[in-house]
Structures are given as structure tokens and as C-alpha cells.
Amino acid sequence: MGDSPKDGGPVAPRKPFRNEGEETRRAALIAATLDCIGEGGLQAATVRAIARRAGVTQGLIRHYFPSKDHLIEVAYQALMDRLTEDSQAALAHAGDPCRRLGAFVRAVLGAHATDPALLAAWAGFVGALHRAPRLRAIHAANYLGFREQLDALIGAALADAGRAADAPTLRRHGIAATAVLDGLWLEGGLLPEAFEPSEIAELGLRAVAALLGLDLASEGSLT
Amino acid sequence: MGDSPKDGGPVAPRKPFRNEGEETRRAALIAATLDCIGEGGLQAATVRAIARRAGVTQGLIRHYFPSKDHLIEVAYQALMDRLTEDSQAALAHAGDPCRRLGAFVRAVLGAHATDPALLAAWAGFVGALHRAPRLRAIHAANYLGFREQLDALIGAALADAGRAADAPTLRRHGIAATAVLDGLWLEGGLLPEAFEPSEIAELGLRAVAALLGLDLASEGSLT
DNA sequence: AACCAAATTATACAGTTGCACAAAATCCGG
DNA sequence: CCGGATTTTGTGCAACTGTATAATTTGGTT
Numbered sequence: 001m002g003d004s005p006k007d008g009g010p011v012a013p014r015k016p017f018r019n020e021g022e023e024t025r026r027a028a029l030i031a032a033t034l035d036c037i038g039e040g041g042l043q044a045a046t047v048r049a050i051a052r053r054a055g056v057t058q059g060l061i062r063h064y065f066p067s068k069d070h071l072i073e074v075a076y077q078a079l080m081d082r083l084t085e086d087s088q089a090a091l092a093h094a095g096d097p098c099r100r101l102g103a104f105v106r107a108v109l110g111a112h113a114t115d116p117a118l119l120a121a122w123a124g125f126v127g128a129l130h131r132a133p134r135l136r137a138i139h140a141a142n143y144l145g146f147r148e149q150l151d152a153l154i155g156a157a158l159a160d161a162g163r164a165a166d167a168p169t170l171r172r173h174g175i176a177a178t179a180v181l182d183g184l185w186l187e188g189g190l191l192p193e194a195f196e197p198s199e200i201a202e203l204g205l206r207a208v209a210a211l212l213g214l215d216l217a218s219e220g221s222l223t
Numbered sequence: 224m225g226d227s228p229k230d231g232g233p234v235a236p237r238k239p240f241r242n243e244g245e246e247t248r249r250a251a252l253i254a255a256t257l258d259c260i261g262e263g264g265l266q267a268a269t270v271r272a273i274a275r276r277a278g279v280t281q282g283l284i285r286h287y288f289p290s291k292d293h294l295i296e297v298a299y300q301a302l303m304d305r306l307t308e309d310s311q312a313a314l315a316h317a318g319d320p321c322r323r324l325g326a327f328v329r330a331v332l333g334a335h336a337t338d339p340a341l342l343a344a345w346a347g348f349v350g351a352l353h354r355a356p357r358l359r360a361i362h363a364a365n366y367l368g369f370r371e372q373l374d375a376l377i378g379a380a381l382a383d384a385g386r387a388a389d390a391p392t393l394r395r396h397g398i399a400a401t402a403v404l405d406g407l408w409l410e411g412g413l414l415p416e417a418f419e420p421s422e423i424a425e426l427g428l429r430a431v432a433a434l435l436g437l438d439l440a441s442e443g444s445l446t
Numbered sequence: 447a448a449c450c451a452a453a454t455t456a457t458a459c460a461g462t463t464g465c466a467c468a469a470a471a472t473c474c475g476g
Numbered sequence: 477c478c479g480g481a482t483t484t485t486g487t488g489c490a491a492c493t494g495t496a497t498a499a500t501t502t503g504g505t506t
Contacts, residue, residue, distance in 0.1 A: 240471070242473055271464095281465095282465095290465085291465090
């Protein structure tokens with residue numbers, strides 16, 4: 001909006017605006033960025049498209065972010081924060097370690113897998129990970145954080161079943177479980193028409209249970 | 224190269240060229256496209272970058288492909304073909320069904336996970352899947368093909384162990400195993416410094432074995 | 447009401463992108 | 477070695493991109 005000079009009208013009606021707070025505007029720009037990437041990939045997230053979606057003009061982006069790349073990085077971290085928040089919220093009301101692990105798996109594969117925009121945005125970022133060192137660092141931190149979370153849940157569940165595991169075993173279980181969850185999330189998100197609505201989550205529960213030798217499905221599988 | 228007019232020299236030394244066959248040029252352009260995407264993501268695969276890497280000028284691309292998007296699609300299919308060829312080649316010398324399954328897993332996680340360019344190229348495509356219907360179709364066909372291949376291997380291995388499975392069970396096993404392989408491939412490719420050289424492949428073998436309740440690791444794990 | 451700092455808009459600019467098209471080089475059958 | 481068809485190059489172009497910066501509006505303070 002407004003990149004080319006005026007043409008017809010003799011007057012230049014400047015767009016009215018309100019002075020929103022800095023945090024509000026930053027959040028709006030980040031949300032707009034994620035929306036753009038989720039809809040059209042990283043290439044669609046141009047400063048003009050982001051600004052238009054946020055209801056501002058493009059110049060404002062540079063007022064709140066030193067560069068577009070910086071905005072992209074912040075948006076990626078925000079997306080990761082959103083994902084981890086969601087899955088951690090599922091742990092709030094759960095006492096039994098096995099139930100906690102099950103709730104976590106269901107949260108990761110249920111709420112997220114059914115939101116194609118989230119996966120699309122994630123995929124957009126992943127496609128740029130190798131060339132952007134800062135994005136790589138964000139990815140590494142979040143991936144390892146996710147695995148630590150899963151490691152803790154798995155360790156607790158195994159201990160509860162009287163099968164406490166040593167560190168290397170726990171590491172292997174964490175990596176494998178993370179892989180199943182990531183893979184199922186990908187499969188379900190990239191090809192949603194190939195699966196039944198809750199099939200991915202059910203499969204994740206079964207798979208993690210098989211990987212660990214635990215019985216997760218029986219405890220409240222229909223919540 | 225050659226987008227802006229001449230400047231210094233009064234003569235215009237035109238680049239010499241040879242008339243390569245159509246197939247040669249198409250293959251070179253496809254390979255150049257994959258190289259570009261593998262190095263700098265989809266955004267780096269511009270017509271000029273592709274042409275430069277293929278040793279031609281940009282105009283030739285439009286001579287062999289109706290549009291850049293078409294070239295991207297063809298390159299994606301070519302990448303998938305390469306991946307499946309590699310994993311199928313590993314099945315050549317293997318008789319025992321369990322050994323065949325193990326060889327397949329090792330091929331998927333060994334050769335490919337250690338080639339970051341392949342994963343980078345794949346990630347670049349995945350980031351654009353949602354907005355390009357043709358790319359989506361290619362992805363769907365290849366994903367389902369991969370799963371069918373895995374289903375067959377799993378079915379044979381289970382039958383060989385005297386535990387023949389019905390179709391729904393086989394489907395579940397195939398989806399879960401595909402997820403583990405995809406997830407491990409992603410983990411290892413996106414964060415290679417977080418794993419030991421052959422750790423990913425070993426983990427994949429263990430994970431698939433645990434998912435199916437088979438013993439794959441014992442049979443030639445050190446090949 | 448007048449002023450000033452901060453927020454926001456609007457415009458400009460150089461570089462890049464995909465594509466179109468004419469000119470030139472190459473190839474190949476006589 | 478010539479002549480026509482095909483391949484390949486060279487160049488131009490309109491649209492788009494990120495960034496820079498001046499002009500304008502807003503919101504509070506006095």
C-alpha cells in the first residue's frame with residue numbers, strides 16, 4: 001500500500017492511525033509474519049505483505065525491528081514458544097506419570113496437527129534453517145528443550161513402572177520418541193487427507209508406548 | 224552474467240557454446256536447481272543462479288521449461304526419485320526379510336542423513352508444499368509410495384517371524400515406522416552436531432524393532 | 447494552547463526477479 | 477560448403493524486494 005506515487009486525485013489523504021503501544025505493535029507484526037508464512041511460505045512474507053496484514057504501512061516494520069531478518073527470527077521463536085506453551089498446558093491437570101506422558105503426546109499431535117497453518121509456518125522456517133545461523137540456533141535450543149521435556153516425562157513414567165533407566169537409555173528413548181512425534185506431526189500436517197481425524201494422535205500414543213514398553217493407551221484413551 | 228548492457232570494451236565477445244542434447248541440458252538444469260535449493264533454500268534458486276550453476280545463460284531455462292515453477296516441480300520429483308532409488312538399491316543383496324527391513328532402515332538413515340544438501344533441498348521444498356498444488360501432489364505420491372514400500376517390508380518381516388498381521392495393523396505399523404524414519408532423518412539432518420555419526424541409524428533400527436516387536440539389531444548391526 | 451518526542455505514513459531508490467524476444471551461434475543433411 | 481532448423485545467448489522490461497529517509501500525525505506535558 002502506497003509504494004507508487006499518487007496518480008489521479010489532486011489531494012493526498014494520509015492514512016489516519018492511532019498510537020498503539022510498542023508491545024502491541026510488535027505482537028501484531030509478529031502475528032502477521034506468522035500468518036504470511038503460514039499462508040504462502042517464507043517467500044510470501046515480504047515487508048509489504050506483513051505490514052498490510054498487520055494494518056500498518058511497511059515503514060513501521062523498520063521502526064520496531066532492525067531488519068526483516070530480525071523480525072523473521074523473532075517470529076520463529078514466537079512460533080516455537082506457542083507450540084511449547086500449548087503442550088505444557090496439557091500437563092497442568094495430570095498426576096500419574098503415565099497419564100502425564102499420554103497427555104503430552106496427545107497435546108503435541110492433537111491440537112497442533114489439526115492446525116495446518118502452524119505446520120505450514122514451521123515448514124517455511126525449516127526450509128531456511130541451513131542458511132540462517134540465528135534461525136539454526138533458535139531451532140537447536142527449542143529442539144533440545146523439547147527433548148529434555150520429553151526425557152523428563154519418559155523418565156518419570158519408566159520409574160513409576162519400576163523400570164528406572166540410566167542416562168544413555170533415557171537419551172535413546174527421548175530421541176526416538178521425539179522422532180515419532182515429529183514424524184507423525186509432519187505426516188498428519190502435510191497430508192491431512194490421508195488420515196482419520198484422531199488417527200495421528202492415537203498412533204502416537206501407541207508408538208510411544210511400544211517404544212518404551214509401557215501401556216499408555218489404556219489409561220483414558222478417549223478423553 | 225549478462226543482464227546489464229556492456230560498459231567498457233567496445234566489442235561484445237559472445238559466449239561460445241556447444242549444442243548439447245535436450246536430455247543433457249534438462250538434466251543439468253535439474254541438477255543445478257537441486258544444488259541451488261540445497262545450498263540456499265528455495266529463495267536462492269533463481270533462474271539466474273540456476274543457469275550460472277548449469278553453465279548456461281538464463282534464457283535457456285525458458286527454452287526447456289515452460290516456467291520456473293515447472294522446473295521446480297520437475298526437480299522435486301527428481302529429488303524424490305533419487306532418494307527412493309538409493310533406498311531400494313540397498314535391498315538388492317538381502318534375503319532374509321528381517322535383514323531386508325534392516326538394510327532399508329540403514330539406507331534411509333545412513334546415506335541420506337549424512338548428506339545435508341539432500342535434507343536442505345527437501346526442507347526447501349517442504350516449505351513450499353502448501354501453496355503449490357502440483358508440489359503437494361508429488362509429495363503425496365512419493366510419501367504414499369514410500370509407505371507402501373515399508374508396509375511390504377514390515378509385512379514380510381512379521382510373517383517371517385510367524386506373526387502375520389492384518390491390514391489395519393500393517394497400516395499402523397507402516398505409518399509409525401515412516402514417522403520414526405522421517406523424524407530421525409529430520410533430527411539428524413537439521414542438527415547433525417547433536418548426534419554421533421552412526422547414532423541416528425542405530426536408533427532407527429532399535430526404534431523400528433521396538434515398534435514391531437522384532438529383533439533387528441542383532442542381525443549384522445555392524446555392517 | 448503551544449510545544450516536543452515518539453509513532454506512523456509516504457515516497458524514493460538501488461538491486462533483484464521471472465519473463466519476453468531478437469540476434470547470433472551451432473548443428474546437420476544435402 | 478551451403479542453407480535451414482534448432483539451440484543458445486544477450487538484452488530489455490515491468491514488477492517486486494528490502495532499506496533509507498523525509499514528512500506528517502499523534503499524544504501527552506506544561
